[in-house]
Amino acid sequence: MPKVRRRLLWLLSALALAGPASAQSRNNELLRSSPRFLNAFRDVVGHVSSGVVRISCDDSDVALGIVVDEGGWVLTKAHDLAGTVICKLRDGRAFAANVIGVHERHDVALLQIAATGLTAVELADSSGARPGDWVASAGLSEYPLAVGVISVPTRDLTGPRDRDPAQAPYLGVGLELTDEGVRISEVLAGTAAARAGLRTGDVILDIAGFKIRDPDSFVEAMARHRPGDTIALRIGRASSEWEVRATLERRPQQPRVDVQNRMGSELSSRRTGYTTFLQHDTVLRPCDCGGPLVNLEGRVVGLNICRAGRVETWALPAELLRALLPDLKSGKLAPPAASVRGAATPAERVDAVLWAMSKRLLLMPEVARAKWNSGQSIHDPAREAQQLDRLVEQSRQHQLPAETVRHFFAAQMSAARRLQENLFEDWRRTDAREFEGVADLRDTLRPAIDRTSLDLLAAFARLYPYLDRPEVQDRLQTRSADALAGEGINAAVRQLAVAPLQKMTK
């Protein structure tokens, strides 16, 4: 959108009154970023940092994560996760992570890694936080990454709002008038324009048939639409014309075109749409978000969720995270199974099956905990028979032989039973008590299992025609151990789950 005249009195910028160099170096010792300053916080974050992991995707660091359970559950910021997700521990070990659940609005993801010997971090409460309280952002070392103070205690923006609702539709581009017409000079990250694939340099020719001659006609064209509308833009790119469809959104509450907020530090790519957060003045790199925010008592009051502006970093309050955990664990918020549908080569089809298989198995520890708490037995023949019948019924659309489907899923169920028996043995040996915060078996876990079973069925159907290919059998041989890992999964469980694929002949 072209920049509308600002309502704010922006501070007079770029007068940059920086002192002479000698004063600068003297000042550096005073700053909160100085090593001596951070050293004072050692005792504050020391014990928390052992439960922090570094998360990287495709070899670049994207976030930190918080280990919330020794079984390998890790909470982190969701927005920047992409591709293969790796968690690196403080001791140098690295594990591939499964994304178990994603809460879109709060931007939080739950990962599972198959690591042992983890230290879990206890999530406390942010309700006692007062403006001016020290907060430290823990990383993997004994020193905090950065420190600051609470600027505004936790607030909730979900209630009725008095603010200008900003009804104007928003595309998220900067414009300039050139000889060719109205050219996009900037595409703002995370906006409708970015999602639609618009690029800097594109010339906007018309919007839904309305000709764009200058920035004013752009405003006029946009005024005909509302947030949520999908519009067709005709654009000129590389001397040809293209049509791009964009779904308009609401104008963000603070102008995203905000030069001043970008002055001095890098901002997170997502920094709007959060509804419950506490605000602090710590200067944090975007890739250091996702980790714990700790108060002077050493308690985790939140998870840093975004670097929002020049003066602010936001954190999701710990009490919100605790409330979200059961849903994230249940699989109710599982991310779309893109890899199942996208798999093309036989090897990729094997990976898709293993991926879906592991997702199903990774639900089982929570199932076991639920059964342990309620005293139910692991084996439930009636439920298994019912599941198998449903899956056979479903498999008709995939044109798979009924007996093949029955055999394959019966194996998955015995693998799941073996996994739970493994855990029960451990718990009996260690005299485990009742587990807290466990997802409900009937309302959340079983529906989640049913959904992952359908994903697995779809992946299996795509692999089935290729099963007797040598490259498929090779792939199964080499990938199973890596792909199938996690709490309670051992070689026996793995073997039970994969066996039907190896023995099967058409």
Add this chain to the structure above:
Amino acid sequence: MPGHGLSLRLLVLLLVASASINAVTAEELQRPPEAFDKLVPEDLRDLRDIQRHVNRVVDKVLSSTVALRVGQAQGSGVIIDDHGHVLTAGHVSGEPGRRVEIILHDGRKLRGVTLGANAGIDSGLVRITERASFPHIAMARQPDVKRGQWCLALGHPGGYQHGRTPVVRLGRVLESHTMFLRTDCPLVGGDSGGPLIDMDGKVIGIHSRIGGSLTANIHVPVDTYHDTWERLATSEFWGNDYALFNFTRPGAAYLGIETEPGSSPPRILLVTPHSPAARAGFQADDRLLMIDEQRIQSYDELSGVLRRLRPGAEVTARVLRGDAARTLNVVLGQRPD
């Protein structure tokens, strides 16, 4: 959006009716603990001492920090007496006699008027004209502001937001001059006019402007408000004829340099890449002697000259580089947002 304004006013009236008047009952602050005298806090005990005291200072000053709406613009301010005087930045209050809406920390809105301003140093004064009771805090008297001193910045970054209390930042004074204070309390648009507070809970400065780095946050020293109180209170408007404001306003003529404060002739610290100055060949460490045939001896003189010029104007500049003076041809640009 008329409907919106109406509902807001309704809510505000309710708030006025229900708000207990919080007229500076806060107990006197205790002496700041010794931890504040150290270069940096050394251990958990120092941190705890600092936090305890900072919490008390915040309690004392938060409710006196206000948001200001002047015309279409928003800034911040701080109430400093029971006559309703509000310190702010000169570029927030602007010309005398303008109507102001003052929004208290609890959302209550009061009417006011702009009084005087010194556009040169960027000090400004507003007065609440409505009969009402409101909290206020004191201005420090001739504070000896030292480098390393702890301070709090409060204000409404991004403008007033319903349900958000004034935003607190903690930092240190990095530079103290008669013309400005510099701190590492990060500021951004909307903070202009908000208070910089010392650990006695008194106002030592008013937020004015920022530079590119997070340690370039500039505040107007409180002394100037004492020294020029009569002029401000009697709605005098003076000081380099609005130079600061016009020079930096988007759309004004733009050169693209940052200069060392107080240097004469101005020494260039930084040339913005791709700016008119960069294209003309300006370099860091150049001293700017003359622009458009006008001798330049200070930053204010430079801004005065630029203010008279239009974007697109072609002018010559004389700079001193090492021992040699050079002439550069500049096509002035338009100040970006």
